[in-house]
Amino acid sequence: MIQIYGVPGYGSTISELMLTLAGVRYSFINVDGYDKPGPAREQLEKLNPLCQVPTLVLENGTVMTESAAVALMLLDDHPELAPAPGTPERNRFLRLLVWMVANVYPTFTYADYPERWAPGAPAQLRESTGRYRETLYRWLEQQVEATPWMFGQDISLLDCYLPVMRRWTPHAAWFAQHTPKLNAIADAVCALPELQTVLRANRIL
Ligand SMILES: N[C@@H](CCC(=O)N[C@@H](CS)C(=O)NCC(=O)O)C(=O)O
Known part of the structure; x- marks a missing residue:
């Protein structure tokens, strides 16, 4: 196993x-x-x-x-857990999957352990990466065109990031206010009986 x-x-x-x-x-x-x-x-x-x-x-x-x-x-x-190969949605899926781990995830790497990277200014690093992360989520919000999942009627593995990341800074209330589409996807994942x-x-x- x-x-x-x-x-x-x-x-x-x-x-x-x-x-x-x-x-x-x-x-x-x-x-x-x-x-x-x-x-x-x-x-x-x-x-x-x-x-x-x-x-x-x-x-x-x-x-x-x-x-x-x-x-x-x-x-x-x-x-079945991603849009079909050869479709525009598949290209967007691949782009956003890599975008998420290449852009959003590193902000946590730096903000969670700021003294590791900027021992002289850890609070400043945490704050600046936090602000940058918010701009990233706002951009991702603009990329979401479908409901209930990021790519329409079928859930994809990309949707799995949202309920988890919503728990992290800037937290659920920020998502509800500033990125309602991401928030709705996170809610939809949280409602799945099998999860x-x-x-x-x-x-x-
Ligand atoms: N690129 C990795 C990032 C994983 C990651 O940064 N995980 C965090 C916890 S949520 C971690 O272990 N951080 C400890 C560290 O970076 O030292 C992925 O997508 O899985």
Whole structure:
């Protein structure tokens, strides 16, 4: 069975939602405390030198990291979880999937550990990356043309990011006020019966 190393509510939740949507069974290994020196960090570092979650160990022993890579891997066997290849929606899906992890996710890398990157001005770095993240979410809001999912009538793996990231800064009230379409997608994911257990285990609900 696939193993997901993670912490409830952290980025591992995104992978848990994706695997659950795909009907892929996994076991969850809680590495709470991995971002500080200690046994959890030592355990995770052996698998992923960046020491980030999600980190997966696949059934064949391969280590898989990067939430977008997990999504693309799942699509090999579950193509229904993204727009069909060869369509304009597929191009937009690929663009926004990579955009999310290339642009939004790094703002957390810097803002969550600002003293690592700017020991002389950690509060300033947290504030500036937070403001930048809001501009990114506002742009993403403009890209959403469909309901109830980002690409229309069928959920895609990209939708899995929204309920998780909505829990993080700038938090749900900001999304409700400034990005109502993203907020509605996050609500729709949270309403899916098959995701209730995962969402609760990760304190999204
Ligand atoms: N690009 C990675 C980012 C993963 C990531 O940054 N995870 C955060 C937790 S939500 C983390 O482990 N941060 C610890 C660190 O960067 O040191 C992905 O898409 O999965």
